[in-house]
Amino acid sequence: MEFRLTYRGPLKGNNAKAKDKQPLRRSFHLQLKQLWSQEPLKSREDLLAKQDVMASSVIFEHAGFKFAPLISKRLFLHAELEVLLLRQEQKGVILTGGGDIDNRLKTLLDSLRMPHNSQELPKGDKPTEYENPFFCLLEDDSLVTSVSVSADQLLEPIDPGHVLAIIKVKTVKTRDTWQNSGL
Template sequence: MEFRLLYEGPLHGQGAKAPHKWEIRRALHPQLQQLWRAPPLKDVADTLLAFPARAGQASVVMEKDGLRFAPLVTRTLDLYAEISVLLFRQQPRGTLITDGGDIDNRLKTLLDGLRIPRGANEGRQERPDVPDPAPFFCLLEDDSLVTKVTVESEQLLRPAQPDEVLAVISVHVKKTRLTPQNMAI
């Protein structure tokens, strides 16, 4: 299964705080929710999004401190992901490490924003202005399920803040083994 996600907004590098990663999750949630509404996920959503899991069935929904998350790429489904990021940013080509480039740390922040939090409240506002969705759709159960990452950097040719990016995230979901639960994915 292959698809693309878009993220537009700040992407902090070194020292990015957990609330920033939560903002990335919130920005990507609607796209992942829509992905679950379209085939092939639509065909298995009733089963895989059941909470609690139905008898004899797998569910991807995980509860952490009262919040429910629904990652697509999970160990339960024997899935992993290869990710390619096209990152449009203010800095010109060739400034990967200096002058606000910091691609490696920005990439780590983005990957952290693609996974479910390690604790339900990791970086979450005490009382969010907007209620958290249930379930909260994320790409990854854990960033260790990413086996390949590529990054291409381009200059963003419009006015923006220094840390603002447009990221086109191409995702290729693969199976470690074929099972009845992941056959449709």
């Protein structure tokens, strides 16, 4: 299964906090929610059942959220990512202005995965009625088996410090199972 996720907004490098990552997570949630409403995921609502009801569920509950990562150990899936980061700055500046690329990539990967504990969420943050479940790409960023990153100049107006990120996702099965058929 292959698809693309996008993000337009601030992408901090050094010192990115939970409050900086959650808006990215919410942006990806909306896109992944749309993806889950289409085939082949639409016919796999069993994967969103509560854990105690169905062993193959991808739901993880903590900090008041019910996270539903597509790429999970339970489904024997990994992800390969191709990231295109576009900013207004000319080539060369894009790697240094606003944080170096490896720290920005770390922030991006952290926002693609579900938080592991309440400290990784902004204090007092609660899911909205449209975030049940809260869709994430990854259970853990260790499930990313390859990443390629390209940085280039965006030739349209955008706020300073903001990026347009286009992320191509390819799901990779580590084992064929009934739970991951069609994915």
